[in-house]
Amino acid sequence: MDAPQPFSDREVAFLEALVAEGVDFLIVGLAAAALQGAPAVTQDVDLWFRNLEDPALTRALRRAGAAYIPPTASTPPLFAGAGTELFDIVVHMHGLEPFEKEAGQTVRIRLGRVELPVLPLARIIVSKKATGRPKDLTILPALEDTLRALRHAPSAG
Amino acid sequence: MTIAVKGTVSEAVDATTLALARRELARAVCDAEPEASFENVWHALILLEASPLDRLNRSLIRGRTAAIQR
Numbered sequence: 001m002d003a004p005q006p007f008s009d010r011e012v013a014f015l016e017a018l019v020a021e022g023v024d025f026l027i028v029g030l031a032a033a034a035l036q037g038a039p040a041v042t043q044d045v046d047l048w049f050r051n052l053e054d055p056a057l058t059r060a061l062r063r064a065g066a067a068y069i070p071p072t073a074s075t076p077p078l079f080a081g082a083g084t085e086l087f088d089i090v091v092h093m094h095g096l097e098p099f100e101k102e103a104g105q106t107v108r109i110r111l112g113r114v115e116l117p118v119l120p121l122a123r124i125i126v127s128k129k130a131t132g133r134p135k136d137l138t139i140l141p142a143l144e145d146t147l148r149a150l151r152h153a154p155s156a157g
Numbered sequence: 158m159t160i161a162v163k164g165t166v167s168e169a170v171d172a173t174t175l176a177l178a179r180r181e182l183a184r185a186v187c188d189a190e191p192e193a194s195f196e197n198v199w200h201a202l203i204l205l206e207a208s209p210l211d212r213l214n215r216s217l218i219r220g221r222t223a224a225i226q227r
Contacts, residue, residue, distance in 0.1 A: 005214045005218075006214060006217040006218060006221065007210065007213050007214050007217055012210075030216065031213060031216065031217075034204075034212050034213050034215070034216035035209045035212055035213055037201045037202075037204045037205040037212060038201060038204070039197065039200040039201055039204060040216055041216050041217075041219040041220040041223055042216050042217065042220045043217065043220040043221055043224055044220075045213075045217075086217070109209045110209065111209055111210050111213075112210070141194060141197060142197045142200075142201075144193075145190075145193045145194050145197030145198050145201060146197065146198075146201040148186055148189075148190040148193045148198065149183075149186050149193075149198045149201040149202055149205070150201075150205075151190075152185065152186045152189050152190070153182050153185075153186060153202065153205075
């Protein structure tokens with residue numbers, strides 16, 4: 001018997017709700033890199049939102065049976081409820097242009113029944129370089145080599 | 158002695174043919190981009206043969222396993 005997958009119908013349904021309600025968001029970070037073929041490991045899926053106070057986000061969360069927990073002085077904004085446990089909320093991306101500009105050059109990747117906006121691998125690399133954190137710098141060669149593979153073997157993706 | 162074999166001979170031949178083609182592609186990428194690591198390109202090409210959902214799940218499963226082992 002196959003083991004249950006961490007990213008299953010519940011998580012896809014949450015993303016479908018975001019798309020259906022017209023929420024402006026991007027999948028970013030190493031989950032975005034993995035979606036584009038990078039041999040990267042991660043524990044969560046980072047979502048970058050244009051506006052966390054967007055009523056469309058509230059509607060999408062309600063549709064998915066989930067809720068938004070605003071940040072406090074010592075905690076980041078969070079989601080709670082069905083299908084949201086894997087997702088982390090990102091409010092700022094180091095080294096990148098504002099959301100509106102980055103959102104204009106996304107790649108679209110199909111998961112389940114929807115096509116999702118994903119930050120391109122080249123932009124993920126820019127962001128990882130900008131943070132300068134050791135764990136981000138460690139993964140850079142794998143990300144850059146995936147970009148090289150995509151450049152010379154685009155049909156592979 | 159009994160050897161348990163998963164899959165068929167034709168599947169093994171197909172997998173070998175695919176791997177050889179992938180190896181040539183990885184080598185071509187590394188020839189064009191000398192700073193590239195063959196291993197990274199090889200693994201990226203394997204992942205690019207999978208669906209995006211499968212790629213993401215592999216990443217998450219390995220990430221969780223690594224976290225448990227820390």
